[in-house]
Each structure stands twice: as C-alpha cells, then as structure tokens.
Amino acid sequence: MIELLGHQAVEERFADAMRRNHMHHAWLLHGVRGIGKFALAEKLAAMLMCETHSACGVCHGCQMLNAGSHPDLISVGLEEKKRDISIAQVREMLGFLSLSGAESENRVVILDDADRLNHQAANALLKGLEEPSPGSVLLMVCADAMKLPATVRSRCLMQHCSPLTEDDVRSVLASRLDAETIGLAVQLADGCPGSVRCLEDSSVAKALAEWQRLVEDLSQADIGKIDNWCRSNVATVPHELIIRALLQPLYPRLQQPQSSGFEAFEAVHLAVKACLRWPGEVIRQSLRAAPTLLSNVLELRAALRTST
Numbered sequence: 001m002i003e004l005l006g007h008q009a010v011e012e013r014f015a016d017a018m019r020r021n022h023m024h025h026a027w028l029l030h031g032v033r034g035i036g037k038f039a040l041a042e043k044l045a046a047m048l049m050c051e052t053h054s055a056c057g058v059c060h061g062c063q064m065l066n067a068g069s070h071p072d073l074i075s076v077g078l079e080e081k082k083r084d085i086s087i088a089q090v091r092e093m094l095g096f097l098s099l100s101g102a103e104s105e106n107r108v109v110i111l112d113d114a115d116r117l118n119h120q121a122a123n124a125l126l127k128g129l130e131e132p133s134p135g136s137v138l139l140m141v142c143a144d145a146m147k148l149p150a151t152v153r154s155r156c157l158m159q160h161c162s163p164l165t166e167d168d169v170r171s172v173l174a175s176r177l178d179a180e181t182i183g184l185a186v187q188l189a190d191g192c193p194g195s196v197r198c199l200e201d202s203s204v205a206k207a208l209a210e211w212q213r214l215v216e217d218l219s220q221a222d223i224g225k226i227d228n229w230c231r232s233n234v235a236t237v238p239h240e241l242i243i244r245a246l247l248q249p250l251y252p253r254l255q256q257p258q259s260s261g262f263e264a265f266e267a268v269h270l271a272v273k274a275c276l277r278w279p280g281e282v283i284r285q286s287l288r289a290a291p292t293l294l295s296n297v298l299e300l301r302a303a304l305r306t307s308t
C-alpha cells in the first residue's frame with residue numbers, strides 16, 4: 001500500500017468517486033511546491049489501476065505500475081531545458097487518452113507542471129476536456145492554478161492541496177535525514193518537505209545550521225561572520241531557505257504592536273519585503289548573490305536596531 005501523508009481528504013474524495021462509479025475526467029491538484037502533489041497524483045492513478053482500488057502494491061496492476069510498465073498510464077511534464085509544455089505533448093497525451101484501456105478500464109495521464117502549458121497547448125487541452133474519451137482520467141498537477149485559463153479550470157475538478165502539518169513533515173523527512181538535521185529541516189520546511197530536500201546533502205545542512213545561529217538575533221549579529229558565510233555558501237545553499245532562516249525568528253515580533261512608532265516598524269517591514277524579493281531578483285536581474293544578500297541583511301539589521 002502506498003503511504004502518503006497529508007492529502008487524505010483528496011484521496012477520500014477520489015475513492016468515493018470510484019465507489020460511486022462517478023469519476024470526473026479531469027482532476028486539478030494545486031497547492032504550493034514541495035508538498036507531494038505529484039506523489040498524490042501517482043497514488044490516485046494507482047488506486048484506479050489497482051484490482052482492489054486500494055493501491056495495494058501486490059496485485060498485477062500495482063506490480064506493473066511499480067515496474068513503470070503499466071500500459072494505461074503515462075506522465076507528461078516540463079521537459080528538460082524547455083520553458084513550457086508544447087501542443088505536441090498535449091496532442092500525444094490526448095491521443096493516448098482516446099484509446100481504450102489495455103489492462104484496466106481506464107486510461108490515465110498525469111500532467112505535471114500544468115501551469116506551464118503554453119497558449120496553444122492550453123487550447124488543445126481545452127478541446128480534450130470538452131469531449132473526454134470514456135474511461136479517460138487526467139490528473140493535472142500545478143503550483144499556481146490561476147496561471148491556467150479559466151476555461152480550463154472550469155472543466156476540472158479543482159482540489160486544493162495544503163502544506164503538511166509539522167508531524168507529517170517530520171514523518172516524511174525521518175527516512176531521509178539524520179536525527180541531527182531533522183529539527184532544522186522541519187522548521188525550515190514550513191509544511192513543504194520537498195523544499196528542504198537539499199538538506200540531504202550534509203554540507204548544505206551544516207551551512208544552514210550555521211546560518212541559522214548567525215542570524216537568530218540579527219540586531220546583535222556579527223557582520224564580519226555573516227559576510228564570510230555569504231561569500232562561501234551563497235552558491236550552494238538554496239536562496240529561499242537562506243531567507244526563511246533569516247526571517248523566521250522575526251515573525252513573532254512583526255505580529256506584535258510596536259512601541260517604537262510607526263516609521264521604525266514600517267522600515268522593518270520594507271527590509272523584510274526586500275529580503276523576500278531577493279531570491280527572485282538574483283535570477284531575474286542576474287545580481288551577484290553574495291553582496292546583494294549582505295546588503296539586504298545590513299538593511300534589515302539597521303531597521304531592527306532602530307525599532308527596538
């Protein structure tokens with residue numbers, strides 16, 4: 001049986017649709033990155049292909065799935081070095097869905113990165129959604145459903161997937177990380193275990209732990225050490241996590257009313273926003289990561305010092 005944490009509600013809805021023989025032909029699983037939406041789609045596909053509809057892992061259908069050789073399932077997604085999903089990919093997928101099942105009653109396609117369909121591809125998909133082939137089930141996965149045309153969304157059964165609870169994140173990570181790293185990983189994951197996969201690399205885990213110590217009391221932090229850390233680690237540690245570790249200690253404080261006046265509080269908020277924008281700006285504007293990170297940290301530190 002495939003164990004999957006955190007998405008029981010969607011699984012139950014899907015199981016219920018199977019029981020009532022009332023399967024929607026297109027499910028759209030959406031929610032933030034790193035929470036296991038693709039794994040959920042794989043489990044739903046397995047439930048359909050399984051002889052007992054339970055993703056049992058032992059029946060003929062499940063064994064073919066495990067071997068990656070089930071003739072009634074394909075996965076489509078963003079190809080390497082491509083910016084979007086093409087019309088050719090969608091046509092291939094719709095062609096596959098139009099055939100009748102070889103081993104099961106269904107034909108299933110998992111469409112990953114569905115928010116990366118280009119305009120033509122989305123139009124072609126729309127036609128397929130308007131006239132679904134009997135027994136075909138499309139499981140679409142994406143982070144930002146609003147990037148899909150409303151006409152596509154309205155023909156799908158939308159299922160929002162939430163970040164995981166801390167306990168579930170801990171369970172997911174337990175098999176992948178050593179005990180020392182798990183605490184840090186759970187804190188930084190923020191409900192998305194996929195976002196801390198890089199901590200499986202112990203040098204990244206060590207660097208992030210050091211970063212967390214350096215910035216935990218930012219207004220007193222040692223700038224020389226922070227500067228050194230940025231120079232040696234900014235190329236290997238994911239930028240989103242650097243910012244998460246930097247800002248997490250500040251959130252409780254940002255939610256409290258401040259005694260130091262509106263302007264000082266506003267300065268902290270602006271500095272926090274600048275930090276949040278930094279990972280994206282490094283990519284979009286090809287900024288040099290280490291010095292720009294340092295200047296954001298200095299800005300934030302200065303703002304914190306005046307606000308206390």
Ligand SMILES: [Zn+2]
Pocket residue numbers: 049050051052053054055056057058059060061062
């Ligand atoms: Zn089975």
